[in-house]
Amino acid sequence: MKVEILYVDACPNSREAGERVLAALASVGRADVEIEYRVLATSAEAAASQFAGSPTILVDGVDPFPAESVADLACRVYRIESGLAGVPTVAQLAEVFRGR
Incomplete structure (x- = not known):
């Protein structure tokens, strides 16, 4: 499995996205997967x-x-259970990784 995070320097959510991806991968036993930024x-x-x-x-x-x-260098919004957020939840990411 290949995981890549596309981001812009000005976005405050890219670091948290990487942390959540790592946590989700670990939760499904795929801590061996490298993340490319x-x-x-x-x-x-x-x-x-x-x-x-x-x-x-x-x-x-x-x-x-x-x-x-989009071609704009803008931040993204994700839909999560409680509304909108700058990154998906660990649970949402784990669900994606379970299917791989």
């Missing part, structure tokens, strides 16, 4: 990727939380 610095880079706002988490090249791709 890719910073996007231009709108052209964002438009050329599956970027849906920062952070975008890709699993095997697919966004498990479908959203429209």
